[in-house]
Amino acid sequence: MSESKVDYRSESGIPWVSRQSWRAAHQAVAYHLRRYPADLKPLNDRAQVLESCLKAVFPILDELCAASCPWCPEPCCLKASVWFDFKDLLFMHLNQLSIPPSQPKTHLKNPCCYLGSRGCRLPRINRPWICTWYICPTQTAILKKGHPAERESLEQAFSRIKSERNVLEKEYIRMIS
Ligand code: SF4
Numbered sequence: 001m002s003e004s005k006v007d008y009r010s011e012s013g014i015p016w017v018s019r020q021s022w023r024a025a026h027q028a029v030a031y032h033l034r035r036y037p038a039d040l041k042p043l044n045d046r047a048q049v050l051e052s053c054l055k056a057v058f059p060i061l062d063e064l065c066a067a068s069c070p071w072c073p074e075p076c077c078l079k080a081s082v083w084f085d086f087k088d089l090l091f092m093h094l095n096q097l098s099i100p101p102s103q104p105k106t107h108l109k110n111p112c113c114y115l116g117s118r119g120c121r122l123p124r125i126n127r128p129w130i131c132t133w134y135i136c137p138t139q140t141a142i143l144k145k146g147h148p149a150e151r152e153s154l155e156q157a158f159s160r161i162k163s164e165r166n167v168l169e170k171e172y173i174r175m176i177s
């Protein structure tokens, strides 16, 4: 196996875990976005739609978290298998968000480096999509018990977000092909 392959994906399957490969991945996205300025408008539009879709679910997620996370006996962020994927990188660049300094973890056995004493230290909009998407059993039970409308809204919004993320990636690939 070549050294670059080892560097790109860790033993745990997490991409861009070294500082060098994390920086290189972001430089590559930024380079391609600069290279095709005339084709960027549709991509930027899609990224803004995606940002609006994400922001629309944050109040529901904040409420769910307030009702469950402070008393959680086993916070999911300690063990979660999370990382930024390519769609996350693209989304951050297109919306000119600040780029977190690294992947949340270099190995799946490690806790997330963004977990602080009061929860996640990243703004919701900067978190990996998988962190937003994950609704734990406690929160699922809260939704099932007393918030059917929020549950339905979340399901619909997550489905739209997944679809918008796919479109974003496809548009990007089409642009650079
Ligand atoms: S999302 Fe669920 S599992 Fe994770 S910290 Fe909150 S209550 Fe605990």
Ligand code: SF4
Pocket (backbone or CB within 6 Å): 076, 077, 080, 082, 104, 112, 113, 114, 115, 116, 119, 120, 121, 122, 127, 128, 131
């Ligand atoms: S990035 Fe934030 S939400 Fe995601 S696992 Fe780490 S601490 Fe938890």
